[in-house]
Amino acid sequence: MNLSIKATRGSDTARSAHKKLAPLAAVAADAPRTRRSTGRVTDARGSQLARAGFTSSI
């Protein structure tokens, strides 16, 4: 089946941003800078997944 989906108007940011952004392919996912900046929203773990794990060597 074919759906024709009408394009919504892009946000102003979306249209003006292209020139200022680093190309997606060039974003180094593991670079310290990337980790540092994404860390602000990823470092705090979701409470459901986190568990204060048992810690003991053997």
Add this chain to the structure above:
Amino acid sequence: MSDPAIQQLVLKIHSRCDLACDHCYVYEAADQTWRSRPTVISEETLDQVARRLSEYVVARKLESVTVILHGGEPLLVGPARLRRICAELTRALCPVTALDLRIHTNGVRLNRDHLRVFDEFDVKVGISLDGDRAANDRHRLDRRGRSSYDRVVRAIELLRLPEYRHLYQGLLCTVDVANDPVAVHDALTALDPPRIDYLLPHSTWDAPPPGREPGGSATPYADWLLRIFDRWEEQGRLMPVRTFDSVLSTLRGGPSLTEALGLAPSDLAVIETDGTFEQADSLKTAYEGAPATGYDVFRHGFAEFAEHPGVRARQSGLAGISETCRRCPVVQSCGGGLYAHRYSAERGFDNPSVFCADLKGLVEGVAERITERALHPAVADADELRLAQLELDRSLLARANAALAGRPEWDAAWRLLVRLDSDESSASHLNTVLTHPYLRPALRRSLDGPADLPRLMATVTAAGVLAGAEATLSWDQPGRDLHLPALGTLRLSAPGRVECAITADGLRVGGTGSDGGELTAEWRPLESVELTDGPPLLLDDADPHRDCYPVPVAAPLPPSDLALFGKRLRAAHEALDDRRPGWREGVNVPLITTVTPLAPGGGLRLGSHAFGALGVAVDFEPEEFVRELPLLGREFRLRALGEVTDLAVPGSAAGRLLDEASAWVGRAVADEDDAVESLRRARHALDALAHRPGSELTESGAHLADEMREELAVPHG
């Protein structure tokens, strides 16, 4: 039944060890009860443990439970016995909960026979290794004084084979500050572990840790760990390091990830080879009999164990720690350290950790290292804030790509993304989808646990559709609702292998359902509402990740209700324009692009990590809207800035005071009724902020504080 449940069981299956590590807490510590215990857990004890645990899991309706096979050295029971133990636990627990079975071993004896058993029962293997050869041989010798290093590394090599890699849980390293930290960390990372845990050596106030030389550093353990932290950062955090991840999580307001740090309630039980319940194993370092409870699986269940005063004491968060710790600025991250490390004969456990100075140094050192101090342009410019938020989502997407690379369906999606991104006009469509607020919760979840591949595939499809790119993507769609973010929902005839062929004219959806039939789809687009002034608002009542508000969201609305909701929203904006003509100007205007209907009674709310989204209850009052939206604008900006830069050192009091000041300044400026009280509180918070050490606020945070002081100075003198 509201107490924290016991969800982790450390099960001692063998009470002897084939190594004689001098730092071992079982054999070398105060508690010598191991001498009187059976060497191997009996079938009868094991059956009873399994039965008690499954009863408890059912009574508490636990979705998952972790059982860690431990010792002594658990591999000493031999592969045949090991198989029976795993089989019995699986038989008893798998029908009632998700069983997470693990083993902690010294690795010396690990061979393919063990690994076949672990593969059969999906037992994850954690191995103790103290670093490079020199570091490991400092303590981890066998009874004849021989090195264990080569045997352990051989075991790890086995675990790294493709057929066993999924069983490799990680490495546990006991810190010895006499070792070179970077050499230790590099040696461990060379073994490519999925995670590393650095453990402080077991000590108490009566038996303090080694390494504190007169005239030396007051914080040798913090110094040692922070050198590894720097190395780990420099490597791009190649694998999780639980010690650091826990500090980072708590500094950013999340939960702690290890019992050694933070205030999370203890959810751990230990059962010895004779079936006796003990509290945390590490208590063996404190005094003879310290971990004992007097309970055993033959006479007692887990519920009784959970009621034991010693267990309860470790579940009471702030109330359960020493007075010094309660007043400590880093208590959320440190939590007084590992319980056993607090012990002194004089005061029992009512002390800070014997590692107090080190733990404080570690937390503060990490906080300082992750703080961005320079003034961020987004503080003074809303366009910069939007751009920085978009950049953040693109970085998160790149990280998700790194995690998913190699899966053919995702690789095809990523190629499409890169193609869309390379051309200015298609990139604007891509960025429209990437700026959609509910992508962030999906990306965060994908980085925090198993990736939400269907959601990410749908996101790429949405971008492709908007850009009119030619591409075909297919993936396994687990449910019937396939939501294209920012666009709408495809209701499939069944879940299954969906195929989305994108062309310049639109989208052709096909594929094979799990019922074997050909997939068909109905399309429900998202609506938007045109405002008299400003860009239209997207009404998103369907995105599966919109559930990020502190109150429940409404189910997708029928068309007539949605139209009415949109109308009322437009009228409320008009009322706001009328009553507060200047509200759209200034730095605190809320940058809302998307409104999500909330369940009745929910009021107006901001979502968590959803830049641009506003939740509005389906039964909102226009008065409430006019009053609350400008106030939310301030909170929105503060939160959004906090996601792209640091306003204060994470975890510091200055960050909390800044939030408080902002809330009261907002009320003082807006509140006609109670401006005097709001003003007083705003000034109070700003004064308290001024008395914090200057280094706690970053330049961005100081800019905001100055801005608020000016605001208060103008209208209210």
